[in-house]
Amino acid sequence: MLVNNLENLPQDILRLFRQIGKIAQENNCRVYIVGGMIRDLYLGRENFDFDIVVEGDGIALAKKLADKFKAKLVDHEKFATAVLFVPNGIKIDIATARKETYEHPGALPNVVPGNIEDDLSRRDFSINAMAASLNPEDFGELIDFFDGLSDLKKKEIKVLHDLSFIDDPTRILRAIRFEQRLKFKIEDHSLRLIKEAVKRKAFDTVKPPRIWHELILILYERNPKKYFARISQLCSLKFIHPRLRFKKDTLRLLESVEKILNSYNRLYPDNEPVRGWFIYFIALTDRLGRREIKDVAEKFNLNREERDSLYSYKDTNRNFFSFLSKNTLLPSQIYILLEKLSYETILALRAKTVDKLAKKRIDDFLNIYDKVKLNITGDYLNDLGVSLDSNFKKILDRIFYAKLDGKLKTKEEELQLARELVKNQ
Ligand code: CTP
Numbered sequence: 001m002l003v004n005n006l007e008n009l010p011q012d013i014l015r016l017f018r019q020i021g022k023i024a025q026e027n028n029c030r031v032y033i034v035g036g037m038i039r040d041l042y043l044g045r046e047n048f049d050f051d052i053v054v055e056g057d058g059i060a061l062a063k064k065l066a067d068k069f070k071a072k073l074v075d076h077e078k079f080a081t082a083v084l085f086v087p088n089g090i091k092i093d094i095a096t097a098r099k100e101t102y103e104h105p106g107a108l109p110n111v112v113p114g115n116i117e118d119d120l121s122r123r124d125f126s127i128n129a130m131a132a133s134l135n136p137e138d139f140g141e142l143i144d145f146f147d148g149l150s151d152l153k154k155k156e157i158k159v160l161h162d163l164s165f166i167d168d169p170t171r172i173l174r175a176i177r178f179e180q181r182l183k184f185k186i187e188d189h190s191l192r193l194i195k196e197a198v199k200r201k202a203f204d205t206v207k208p209p210r211i212w213h214e215l216i217l218i219l220y221e222r223n224p225k226k227y228f229a230r231i232s233q234l235c236s237l238k239f240i241h242p243r244l245r246f247k248k249d250t251l252r253l254l255e256s257v258e259k260i261l262n263s264y265n266r267l268y269p270d271n272e273p274v275r276g277w278f279i280y281f282i283a284l285t286d287r288l289g290r291r292e293i294k295d296v297a298e299k300f301n302l303n304r305e306e307r308d309s310l311y312s313y314k315d316t317n318r319n320f321f322s323f324l325s326k327n328t329l330l331p332s333q334i335y336i337l338l339e340k341l342s343y344e345t346i347l348a349l350r351a352k353t354v355d356k357l358a359k360k361r362i363d364d365f366l367n368i369y370d371k372v373k374l375n376i377t378g379d380y381l382n383d384l385g386v387s388l389d390s391n392f393k394k395i396l397d398r399i400f401y402a403k404l405d406g407k408l409k410t411k412e413e414e415l416q417l418a419r420e421l422v423k424n425q
Contacts, residue, residue: 002140003132005041021134029056032131039127050092053119058096102167124171126151126158158187165193169202173214180227203239212300219277225254241296253283256351268366274343282313282348290314309342324358332401334361335369375411384422395421
């Protein structure tokens with residue numbers, strides 16, 4: 001049986017697949033396109049993640065393909081994998097078909113060469129364990145040892161064997177991700193296996209970077225709150241931090257972030273895109289205290305910028321909103337409060353507040369105050385004899401705040417204030 005919708009792929013991709021099959025045949029290899037792309041072809045979902053598995057020497061074939069297509073090749077001999085960057089912008093992952101065994105649960109697998117059946121049988125779910133042949137003799141033929149197609153039709157996420165979640169507990173998060181994304185159901189037996197794995201504290205065996213990777217993938221999904229509600233129901237959020245809980249207020253906060261991100265272009269028409277996934281993460285960990293947030297940052301080895309965003313969110317929380325909802329505030333006061341925070345932190349705080357005035361002030365900061373620029377530059381202060389060390393920044397700031405507060409309209413007024421401030425310093 002031919003894979004559905006394969007012929008509907010863009011012509012240049014189909015042509016490339018056929019050429020790959022032909023070159024493989026000339027080199028006595030068999031090649032297959034595998035995994036998510038086959039699943040998504042059946043579901044009519046766009047997926048341009050091309051994963052190719054080779055029965056034979058994958059790297060040798062990748063080198064031949066690179067020559068033929070004048071493609072850039074990055075190979076990882078140790079893993080028998082390679083990435084091909086074809087000049088028309090297509091990226092293809094190529095791997096030698098392999099067999100995997102796990103030395104202990106949660107570890108990375110031991111790998112030896114194998115055939116396509118071995119390669120598919122080490123995969124997570126039946127719907128992800130289908131392949132299509134690319135060799136000319138049976139181009140497009142579906143390979144489906146585990147009834148993935150039937151599960152796809154039943155809309156079920158099903159593991160291939162009982163130890164799947166013990167071997168790789170990150171698959172618990174993957175199962176939930178596919179369940180929520182595709183609106184599928186985790187098949188009953190697989191669900192029991194998840195519960196068993198959680199009871200056996202399977203997550204304790206996983207290295208944090210692998211968990212972080214899966215978390216980011218979820219945070220990148222369109223509607224992460226559903227995913228985390230389900231994760232919390234099936235395995236709690238303890239694998240992020242032992243004290244992290246998912247409560248109604250977490251759900252509300254995630255919803256509020258979602259609303260802001262969905263209307264981001266309307267709310268902040270001239271602003272650069274922000275890292276939405278990270279704002280969701282700030283919201284998800286909102287219930288944790290300062291010290292716990294630090295544990296999380298260390299566990300997942302977050303970078304400086306991410307740590308700063310999380311910490312400043314925690315630190316501003318207390319007095320921030322009462323200040324921002326005061327009746328009278330000058331633009332410069334709002335600016336001074338917000339200017340030192342990342343946009344991710346600011347938007348997480350915007351999501352947290354229910355106060356209309358506070359929201360409006362945050363929006364004014366993002367849309368107006370943070371875009372204001374002085375007409376004069378530091379050079380002018382230099383010319384007036386102010387040295388860089390002394391009051392330089394203080395004077396420029398005062399002129400800037402006066403401009404924010406509407407006290408200066410023209411460049412001449414800025415110059416005038418500069419002269420006065422220099423005289424009185
Ligand atoms: N895979 C697995 N176990 C994992 C991760 C991946 O078995 N812990 C397998 C699955 O067969 C998957 C393939 O490797 O289809 C490629 O992984 P990935 O690109 O992460 O998955 P996709 O199915 O392509 O998912 P997405 O649509 O989110 O990219």
